[in-house]
Amino acid sequence: MSLKFAFSLIGCLLIANLNSTAADEKNPSTRWESTIQKFEQADKKQSPPKGAILFVGSSSIRLWDLENSFPEHTVINRGFGGSEVADSLFYADRIVTKHQPRQVVMYAGDNDIAHNKTPETVARDFRQFVKKVRQELPNVPIAYIAIKPSLSRWKLAETMKEANALIEQQCEANENLEYIDVWNPMIGKDGKPRPELFRDDGLHLNKKGYTLWNSLVEPVLVDE
Structure with a gap:
């Protein structure tokens, strides 16, 4: 050669x-x-109940102890770490609509911005996710947990806030869409993310961080 x-x-x-x-x-x-x-495969071994509240999105969902956080609600965790809004959109029929949830709660967008997607793209993907879910479940309430501020991604704060604002506008303009603001409660008096809410990586929430989220999300959850 x-x-x-x-x-x-x-x-x-x-x-x-x-x-x-x-x-x-x-x-x-x-x-x-x-x-x-x-x-x-897990669904085949034990099928989740219909009419539960289904949480979907990235690692902030995957790491959330939902059953202990919301003991008065039947919940399903379909978070997969590292995922973006477009991933939940792509798999919506296999991990969301087939369970016929009474409500869907999403946290995604954090990784999207970290991977250089624009706020407009994140908002568009969320809009398409809502459209796809509503094709099967026309009246299902969908709640979007705002992209959180974090220590490790603070340099992306302005872009994240732009994405949050676009999605908040969508939620305000459409029925059965709820925007859950976790951004402002996670900002300290110094105008930066509160360090006590995060694990050592400065990205994922610790127990105190999830306790805060629980208090913000609980009022939005739909009763059985």
């Missing part, structure tokens, strides 16, 4: 790998299929 041919082959392999990675990033079915299948 000539040296020129070898370099050419290596170049082609690198391009193919980059294209594959880009495709994975754009295609939720590639990135999250195994995770979604685990949800489906």
